[in-house]
Amino acid sequence: xxxxxxxxxxxxxxxxxxxxxxxxxxxxxxxxxxxxxxxxxxxxxxxxxxxxxxxxxxxxxxxxxxxxxxxxxxxxxxxxxxxxxxxxxxxxxxxxxxxxxxxxxxxxxxxxxxxxxxxxxxxxxxxxxxxxxxxxxxxxxxxxxxxxxxxxxxxxxxxxxxxxxxxxxxxxxxxxxxxxxxxxxxxxxxxxxxxxxxxxxxxxxxxxxxxxxxxxxxxxxxxxxxxxxxxxxxxxxxxxxxxxxxxxxxxxxxxxxxxxxxxxxxxxxxxxxxxxxxxxxxxxxxxxxxxx
Amino acid sequence: xxxxxxxxxxxxxxxxxxxxxxxxxxxxxxxxxxxxxxxxxxxxxxxxxxxxxxxxxxxxxxxxxxxxxxxxxxxxxxxxxxxxxxxxxxxxxxxxxxxxxxxxxxxxxxxxxxxxxxxxxxxxxxxxxxxxxxxxxxxxxxxxxxxxxxxxxxxxxxxxxxxxxxxxxxxxxxxxxxxxxxxxxxxxxxxxxxxxxxxxxxxxxxxxxxxxxxxxxxxxxxxxxxxxxxxxxxxxxxxxxxxxxxxxxxxxxxxxxxxxxxxxxxxxxxxxxxxxxxxxxxxxxxxxxxxx
Numbered sequence: 001x002x003x004x005x006x007x008x009x010x011x012x013x014x015x016x017x018x019x020x021x022x023x024x025x026x027x028x029x030x031x032x033x034x035x036x037x038x039x040x041x042x043x044x045x046x047x048x049x050x051x052x053x054x055x056x057x058x059x060x061x062x063x064x065x066x067x068x069x070x071x072x073x074x075x076x077x078x079x080x081x082x083x084x085x086x087x088x089x090x091x092x093x094x095x096x097x098x099x100x101x102x103x104x105x106x107x108x109x110x111x112x113x114x115x116x117x118x119x120x121x122x123x124x125x126x127x128x129x130x131x132x133x134x135x136x137x138x139x140x141x142x143x144x145x146x147x148x149x150x151x152x153x154x155x156x157x158x159x160x161x162x163x164x165x166x167x168x169x170x171x172x173x174x175x176x177x178x179x180x181x182x183x184x185x186x187x188x189x190x191x192x193x194x195x196x197x198x199x200x201x202x203x204x205x206x207x208x209x210x211x212x213x214x215x216x217x218x219x220x221x222x223x224x225x226x227x228x229x230x231x232x233x234x235x236x237x238x239x240x241x242x243x244x245x246x247x248x249x250x251x252x253x254x255x256x257x258x259x260x261x262x263x264x265x266x267x268x269x270x271x272x273x274x275x276x277x278x279x280x281x282x283x284x285x286x287x288x289x290x291x292x
Numbered sequence: 293x294x295x296x297x298x299x300x301x302x303x304x305x306x307x308x309x310x311x312x313x314x315x316x317x318x319x320x321x322x323x324x325x326x327x328x329x330x331x332x333x334x335x336x337x338x339x340x341x342x343x344x345x346x347x348x349x350x351x352x353x354x355x356x357x358x359x360x361x362x363x364x365x366x367x368x369x370x371x372x373x374x375x376x377x378x379x380x381x382x383x384x385x386x387x388x389x390x391x392x393x394x395x396x397x398x399x400x401x402x403x404x405x406x407x408x409x410x411x412x413x414x415x416x417x418x419x420x421x422x423x424x425x426x427x428x429x430x431x432x433x434x435x436x437x438x439x440x441x442x443x444x445x446x447x448x449x450x451x452x453x454x455x456x457x458x459x460x461x462x463x464x465x466x467x468x469x470x471x472x473x474x475x476x477x478x479x480x481x482x483x484x485x486x487x488x489x490x491x492x493x494x495x496x497x498x499x500x501x502x503x504x505x506x507x508x509x510x511x512x513x514x515x516x517x518x519x520x521x522x523x524x525x526x527x528x529x530x531x532x533x534x535x536x537x538x539x540x541x542x543x544x545x546x547x548x549x550x551x552x553x554x555x556x557x558x559x560x561x562x563x564x565x566x567x568x569x570x571x572x573x574x575x576x577x578x579x580x581x582x583x584x
Contacts, residue, residue, distance in 0.1 A: 063499075067498030090391055091392065095387075095389075097387075098382070099382055099387050099427075100379065100382050100396065100398070100429075104391050104392065106392070137392075188583045189580075192576065192579060192580050195576055196576055196577075199569055200573075202565075203562045205562070205565040206358050206360075206562065208567070210567050210572060210575075213572065217579065220583050270495045270497070271498050272497070273498075273500070275500070277497070280491055280500070280502060280505065281488070283505050284484065284508075287484065287508050287509065288481075288484050291480045
């Protein structure tokens with residue numbers, strides 16, 4: 001068994017961070033650390049300890065789908081305003097896992113071909129296969145976020161999408177994919193500071209896009225679109241977790257913990273051999289004396 | 293600038309490991325550590341130091357393709373007999389790099405659809421895009437290795453493929469992709485021990501396949517197929533590097549060093565801003581007072 005984390009969580013992260021009935025994004029403090037009693041130094045130590053755990057869970061998840069007949073997989077969906085730290089989550093949380101067990105998909109503005117299909121068409125193609133940890137850097141939620149803020153689709157179409165998303169994610173779960181939906185929640189002030197830092201450091205200029213400021217002007221509209229999307233799609237099958245992200249150390253630890261709790265619930269086991277171990281040892285031993 | 297590695301290399305790894313004129317696989321000791329004067333403890337320290345370097349090079353490579361107009365990319369091709377350590381390279385060398393900058397492709401037995409095309413059809417689709425580090429876990433070389441050993445294609449077809457590979461890889465280089473071809477070279481005895489370890493550990497049973505012993509019987513034929521493939525396709529544009537791999541610590545360090553030297557040669561730089569930095573700072577500052 002993998003030892004339960006000894007970290008300074010006072011409750012399950014999935015309880016502390018879940019957007020349940022009556023959730024109000026505007027009332028969640030982006031500086032807060034719900035469910036976690038530690039400080040930055042504790043979090044850094046807990047993150048390092050968690051990496052090894054996550055690595056072992058991932059290997060078991062993968063093994064159970066190869067040697068056995070488990071169909072489990074995990075899909076981490078990351079949504080956030082610009083500069084909220086999605087990239088840091090991929091690098092520092094997902095990056096600690098064997099790349100052979102991870103399927104990462106970054107969704108940009110759809111291509112002409114993608115636009116000629118339903119919004120879930122391109123998403124379906126990137127769903128993780130059995131045994132894998134999939135990560136969506138942006139996702140089908142863009143189609144009810146930027147889609148709503150900029151009126152890229154009629155209101156009835158946006159309405160239709162909430163329902164389609166709920167059914168889609170339920171199907172994923174029924175087929176073995178746990179969907180872990182995370183919104184990284186930063187404050188307006190924090191975003192301003194992070195964008196300014198990109199402008200002040202020449203080695204960060206490539207990360208800056210003048211469009212970031214154009215989007216920032218729509219901040220309130222985006223917050224409302226997130227609030228509505230979360231209300232309409234946070235289900236028992238695929239709840240939203242809203243992670244206060246002004247403190248990067250907390251956001252990273254929290255997402256790692258959400259993944260750990262999800263994998264613990266799956267509880268993947270090393271599969272039993274599908275061959276006769278003793279017979280294979282004899283067969284192998286017979287090849288030991290001379291080259292083929 | 294990124295500091296040149298202070299590691300215990302006595303010469304460039306690309307010189308020490310290159311399969312040049314007159315290369316004989318049978319004469320290369322799988323226990324040896326060509327070009328490296330350190331021991332295991334040195335290699336572990338050098339590997340850790342190299343990870344940070346590789347990470348910075350990768351970020352620059354990526355940035356130069358985004359903010360600038362660089363078209364460079366790197367493609368690491370990994371070939372080896374079973375259990376030689378490809379997975380360990382992916383985990384411990386590639387795994388140290390931001391997953392957002394890596395495109396990993398594992399090639400298994402071709403599907404019916406792939407078989408209905410030329411052998412390079414499925415390969416072309418997985419070539420890394422600009423700014424990325426691509427990794428092939430097995431590759432188009434399977435089509436002249438297992439293809440030759442098991443007579444999956446007529447001799448003339450195998451002959452045709454060597455030429456097609458050389459032209460294909462030359463085109464990749466012309467388009468900006470450095471191809472780093474690595475064969476991990478283990479001894480017949482070492483393979484036997486590693487397979488036996490998989491049989492002895494229940495948590496490794498899922499990695500064992502009775503087919504591994506069937507293939508082991510063809511060891512000599514595979515070595516000859518590698519020798520021929522290397523002779524026919526080790527070019528100035530895309531040389532083969534044969535890495536003695538009985539010592540895992542050396543193989544990992546050597547592949548890391550091959551990547552570092554390749555990236556050093558590319559010399560990716562942070563791109564200049566494509567916008568007016570001062571004007572953007574003013575525009576951003578104007579958004580600081582109140583939410584949009």
